[in-house]
Amino acid sequence: MFDAVAQIAFAVALILPGFLVVQLSERRRPSTPAGGDLELVLRGLVYALIIQSVAAVTGWLPSLVDDLSGDGWKTHLDDAALYGLGVCVLLPTLIGLGLGKALSDAEAEGSLKWWHYALGGRDARRAWDYTFSRHNGAWIRVYFKDTAQGRAPAVIGKYGTHSWASQAPADPDLYLQEVWPAEADGQVTEDVFDRGSIGGLWVDGEQISRIEVLHDDSEAPSGSAA
16 A cells, blocks of 8 residues: 555656746746646656656656665655655755746846747736736836716726736736826826825726826836826
């Protein structure tokens, strides 16, 4: 019974690094790959094969297998733990985060090369995804759709590290960490900024008429020109 459990655990340990790389490289990316879940599984298996092949070439994996054979696991648990931590967790975590950063930067700049696509990079499905993937910090003006009662108000909002924009295939919605009320034409006077924001605001994408990116930094837009 124990041998069967040990074999299953060993099999999981062999493929786990690849799936960690895939999951971490996909975080906060604007769209899912065209191949869907099947592509993610295959990509995970490929990364696992590469990582374990490197471990095998260095001699670490074959040595560990020999040490754990039979009753050897009883005296080599520390070696197994070190391998699990280093090869199955730490290394794929670093690779996944680095790969995700490189791909998201290239996607935001719209400068994908063939090797980006080979590593999982893809073009944004919608202009919504492309817009918000380019801005880690920006001031934006949101216009709402008019209602039967008249023109809807607008807001000036801060899109920062505590804000969120949905990503395909989810429907568009937006959370701004700070907002200031504006007139229907989008103008905000200096005294409105002086009074401070009215807090965070969740916005249903269906209610948005248009969005303007005003500033690509953390400085508040000044005066009625905002």
